Amino acid sequence: MSFxxxxxxEPQQPLMKWLDEKLPLPRLVYNAIGAxxxxxRNLNYFWNFGVxxxxxxxxxxxxxxxxxxxxxxxxxxxxxxxxxxMRDVNAGWFIRYAHxxxxxxxxxxxxxxxxxxxxxxSYKAPREMVWLLGVVIFLLMMxxxxxxxxxxxxxMSFWGAQVITGFFxxxxxxxxxxxxxxxxGFAPDNAALNRFFSLHYLLPFVIAGxxxxxxxxxxxxxxxxxxxxxxxDEQDTVPFHPYYTAKDGFxxxxxxxxxxxxxxxxxxxxxxxxxxxAANPLxxxxxxxxxxxxxxxxxxLRAFTFNFLWIDAKLWGVLAMFAAIALLFFLPWLDSSPxxxxxxxxxxxxxxxxxxxxxxxxxxxxxxPAEQPYVLLSQLGxxxxxxxxxxILPIISRIERPLPMPNSITEAVLAKHADAPSAATA
Amino acid sequence: xxxxxxxxxxxxxxxxRRDFINIAAVSFAGVGAAAVVLPLxxxxxxxxxxxxxxxxxxxxxxxxxxxxIKTSWRKQPVFVRNLVPAEIAAAKKVPLxxxxxPQTIDERTKPGKENWLITLGVCTHLGCVPLGAAEGENRxxxxxxxxxxxxxxxxxxxxxxxxxxxxxxxxxxYEFNSDTVVTIG
Ligand code: HEM
Ligand code: FES
Numbered sequence: 001m002s003f004x005x006x007x008x009x010e011p012q013q014p015l016m017k018w019l020d021e022k023l024p025l026p027r028l029v030y031n032a033i034g035a036x037x038x039x040x041r042n043l044n045y046f047w048n049f050g051v052x053x054x055x056x057x058x059x060x061x062x063x064x065x066x067x068x069x070x071x072x073x074x075x076x077x078x079x080x081x082x083x084x085x086m087r088d089v090n091a092g093w094f095i096r097y098a099h100x101x102x103x104x105x106x107x108x109x110x111x112x113x114x115x116x117x118x119x120x121x122s123y124k125a126p127r128e129m130v131w132l133l134g135v136v137i138f139l140l141m142m143x144x145x146x147x148x149x150x151x152x153x154x155x156m157s158f159w160g161a162q163v164i165t166g167f168f169x170x171x172x173x174x175x176x177x178x179x180x181x182x183x184x185g186f187a188p189d190n191a192a193l194n195r196f197f198s199l200h201y202l203l204p205f206v207i208a209g210x211x212x213x214x215x216x217x218x219x220x221x222x223x224x225x226x227x228x229x230x231x232x233d234e235q236d237t238v239p240f241h242p243y244y245t246a247k248d249g250f251x252x253x254x255x256x257x258x259x260x261x262x263x264x265x266x267x268x269x270x271x272x273x274x275x276x277x278a279a280n281p282l283x284x285x286x287x288x289x290x291x292x293x294x295x296x297x298x299x300x301l302r303a304f305t306f307n308f309l310w311i312d313a314k315l316w317g318v319l320a321m322f323a324a325i326a327l328l329f330f331l332p333w334l335d336s337s338p339x340x341x342x343x344x345x346x347x348x349x350x351x352x353x354x355x356x357x358x359x360x361x362x363x364x365x366x367x368x369p370a371e372q373p374y375v376l377l378s379q380l381g382x383x384x385x386x387x388x389x390x391x392i393l394p395i396i397s398r399i400e401r402p403l404p405m406p407n408s409i410t411e412a413v414l415a416k417h418a419d420a421p422s423a424a425t426a
Numbered sequence: 427x428x429x430x431x432x433x434x435x436x437x438x439x440x441x442x443r444r445d446f447i448n449i450a451a452v453s454f455a456g457v458g459a460a461a462v463v464l465p466l467x468x469x470x471x472x473x474x475x476x477x478x479x480x481x482x483x484x485x486x487x488x489x490x491x492x493x494x495i496k497t498s499w500r501k502q503p504v505f506v507r508n509l510v511p512a513e514i515a516a517a518k519k520v521p522l523x524x525x526x527x528p529q530t531i532d533e534r535t536k537p538g539k540e541n542w543l544i545t546l547g548v549c550t551h552l553g554c555v556p557l558g559a560a561e562g563e564n565r566x567x568x569x570x571x572x573x574x575x576x577x578x579x580x581x582x583x584x585x586x587x588x589x590x591x592x593x594x595x596x597x598x599x600y601e602f603n604s605d606t607v608v609t610i611g
Contacts, residue, residue: 166552185476186500282503284554312592370576
């Protein structure tokens with residue numbers, strides 16, 4: 001599905017013609033990321049992060065499969081097998097550091113991708129399904145990263161597993177049996193480690209499958225763009241190849257540069273030193289922190305320190321944490337403004353940045369110990385997070401007066417370059 | 427032609443033979459699928475060898491009054507604490523209405539052996555091991571145990587007093603084999 005002016009795939013060589021008749025795979029590629037896919041001409045660098053997320057997933061799968069060749073998922077030897085990868089396996093340290101930091105890079109890219117969507121209203125019709133599938137990918141990524149972090153069987157691995165599976169015991173009545181069922185024991189042990197490894201291997205491929213659906217759904221209306229105005233005619237678009245293959249290629253270069261800088265110069269910057277101590281079921285580290293990408297959600301979890309109504313603090317925390325993500329599923333319907341891009345939404349633009357600040361504050365609280373002032377800050381931060389989506393956004397989308405909008409993407413682009421000499425001839 | 431008329435045989439009562447075959451086949455496949463899901467779900471439960479670790483014997487003779495030890499049962503930490511009379515008295519003084527999970531110390535110890543407080547060392551919030559069993563560790567605001575993960579305070583009967591944990595530390599099933607040996611599980 002595409003615009004009527006999309007170029008048609010016309011193989012020239014006999015071999016490609018033959019292939020096109022039997023299995024039109026090159027045609028699929030041509031129409032998806034080749035010259036046959038028209039894309040708005042005005043995409044900025046924030047539109048690179050989808051491709052970058054795909055690159056990050058490939059890096060995780062390649063490094064992960066290699067790690068699995070040397071790793072042993074047994075509670076008795078898992079920790080040592082990771083040390084064996086680090087010290088004995090040829091280039092093992094590189095593969096493991098790449099996988100460890102690859103996970104962080106993956107989340108950096110995906111968070112930027114998500115906030116791009118929030119700012120430019122990419123979640124709105126006709127792209128709701130693209131957004132919903134994106135939230136599914138985000139959930140799967142979190143599950144994958146959590147289970148991956150358990151595999152080295154260090155102190156943070158073990159206690160992370162204990163705390164996260166402890167969420168389930170908050171469910172009334174059936175909570176404890178569910179937790180025991182998930183762990184295959186009464187505390188994290190061999191059974192849990194093995195099933196986490198099995199699922200950690202599986203989920204990235206499930207993610208790859210959902211990404212295919214995500215892109216399929218995207219290619220029906222095509223990409224949005226910084227103005228949020230839909231494509232009207234051929235003037236508004238350029239073919240994906242060579243324009244965006246080049247732009248994405250440049251982005252991949254920058255991404256890889258940052259990635260290798262992190263991997264080679266401070267591979268443990270984003271990790272936690274306690275995970276280089278082997279798991280000890282009898283001693284909890286003084287300060288349990290999850291990986292950085294979970295900090296904001298961890299802060300929301302810990303914000304509930306008091307029982308409220310008939311629900312106890314623990315269950316509230318768990319519900320709030322899951323609700324913070326589940327809320328994103330309803331976003332397309334919470335924001336009723338017909339204008340997509342916050343460039344034309346003066347109020348939404350302000351509250352967008354307040355939300356960004358709020359998430360950073362929550363992240364900082366999630367990383368800090370559970371004492372004052374962080375407890376109070378997480379409570380305020382969590383309250384604001386929910387208020388943003390449930391109160392502020394629905395209200396401003398009704399009262400806000402959008403700025404005057406250009407009639408088309410082309411008009412917006414030309415207006416922006418009106419002073420440039422070349423624009424006169426464009 | 428012939429088969430087409432066959433499928434509509436008996437159409438007067440609105441039910442075709444094919445409808446019956448359809449429902450029967452799908453139901454049968456459904457039962458089959460459910461029967462396969464059962465072992466797939468059940469394999470996740472603790473295996474026989476994990477369950478076999480279900481009892482542990484502990485020698486408590488070396489624990490002096492005021493001291494506690496940490497041991498393990500079913501791979502979970504267990505605290506065995508020899509309470510001093512002042513700690514028992516402190517626990518008894520608390521009115522039940524002050525407690526989040528109301529239980530008396532008598533309900534949490536064995537008759538005649540109320541100085542022996544045996545609980546899991548698993549915080550009922552999210553499962554960290556609370557501090558306070560080893561010498562010199564922080565025992566929290568109520569002199570029992572303190573969980574550093576999210577700040578839960580337990581009293582001298584290991585009952586939750588402050589912080590996010592909803593329940594008292596769990597008292598596992600146990601018996602005194604003799605004055606100095608306890609079997610947990
Ligand atoms: C969505 C993609 C993936 C993410 C986000 C991810 C994340 C992680 C994380 C955070 C760790 C812990 C690193 C550490 O602290 O040592 C880890 C470990 C591991 N992962 Fe992945 N992973 C992904 C894909 C894969 C794949 C496809 C495999 C293939 C089997 C794999 C195999 C492993 C292995 C064997 C370990 C343990 C070795 C180690 O700790 O370095 N991963 N993963
Ligand atoms: S696990 Fe003990 S307070 Fe959260």
